[in-house]
Amino acid sequence: MTPDPSASPEASSRRRFLRIAGMTGAGWLLGASGLTLLETPVGKLFMPINDRLDAWLLNPQKPVPEFPVSAIEPDALIVNTFRFTPTIDTEKFRLVVDGEVHHPLELDLAAVYRLPFTSMVIRHVCVEGWAAIVQWGGVQLRDIFQLAQPTEKARYVYFESADGYYGSWDLSSAMHPQTLLAYQKNGAPLPIANGAPLRLASPIKLGYKQSKWITRVTLTNQLLPRRGYWEDQGYEWFAGL
Ligand SMILES: Nc1nc2c(c(=O)[nH]1)N[C@H]1C(S)=C(S)[C@@H](COP(=O)(O)O)O[C@H]1N2
Ligand SMILES: [Mo]
Numbered sequence: 001m002t003p004d005p006s007a008s009p010e011a012s013s014r015r016r017f018l019r020i021a022g023m024t025g026a027g028w029l030l031g032a033s034g035l036t037l038l039e040t041p042v043g044k045l046f047m048p049i050n051d052r053l054d055a056w057l058l059n060p061q062k063p064v065p066e067f068p069v070s071a072i073e074p075d076a077l078i079v080n081t082f083r084f085t086p087t088i089d090t091e092k093f094r095l096v097v098d099g100e101v102h103h104p105l106e107l108d109l110a111a112v113y114r115l116p117f118t119s120m121v122i123r124h125v126c127v128e129g130w131a132a133i134v135q136w137g138g139v140q141l142r143d144i145f146q147l148a149q150p151t152e153k154a155r156y157v158y159f160e161s162a163d164g165y166y167g168s169w170d171l172s173s174a175m176h177p178q179t180l181l182a183y184q185k186n187g188a189p190l191p192i193a194n195g196a197p198l199r200l201a202s203p204i205k206l207g208y209k210q211s212k213w214i215t216r217v218t219l220t221n222q223l224l225p226r227r228g229y230w231e232d233q234g235y236e237w238f239a240g241l
Helices: 009-029 050-058 108-114 141-148
Strands: 037-038 043-045 093-100 105-107 118-126 129-142 156-162 166-171 181-183 199-201 214-220
Touching: 050 141, 093 141, 105 108, 105 141, 118 181, 118 199, 129 141, 129 199, 129 214, 141 181, 141 214
Parallel strands: 093 214
Antiparallel strands: 037 043, 093 105, 118 129, 129 181, 156 166, 156 214, 181 199
């Protein structure tokens, strides 16, 4: 009889883990403890970050259904800027990725544009009572994380913007395949008013979570007292759609 490698204890615990990861979906990183807690019917598992990244890549959260290109509403996205529109020198621009990562990054725009391109047509929803179907093009944020290699402590992601806006996400939502760092809107270069050179775009979070003019992405182990520009004024932190 030939030995069956898939019958090894490692293979069977991996299969079980992947099944559990698929079942628990987006909520599984939201525990308040310092360790990553994976709640399962049989107890609690602590997963090192690289296994979590593998699981996200092999078995990502379910994608949100997208709209056809014909559904795009070109005039419906209202520019919503609370402070000012910053001036960014795209030659000097560097996207900083730091904090709980093994490989801190300073990416110029050419390096971002070299990463695999993704486009999606989704609904943008603002809490102020409007929505718009928009096509966004750019890179999956999780591709940036794969370059930066989060440490096993990473659980949250902070975004800093050139206008002083700031926000934070749970790492699981940030790893969602439809969470993009976008540089195109409706098939054209992203206008400065909409956050060029790089903004967040995602069908799983409200508009105020989608920071424009992102300059820095910092992974952290904890949520800091400053959680976000609107969140610190009482708006919901998770803000899921
Ligand atoms: N840096 C920054 N990002 C931001 C904002 C902002 O004022 N500054 N407004 C937020 C809000 S409330 C919404 S609805 C969207 C609006 O994106 P848009 O201006 O491209 O329509 O951007 C979000 N991201
Ligand atoms: Mo908004």
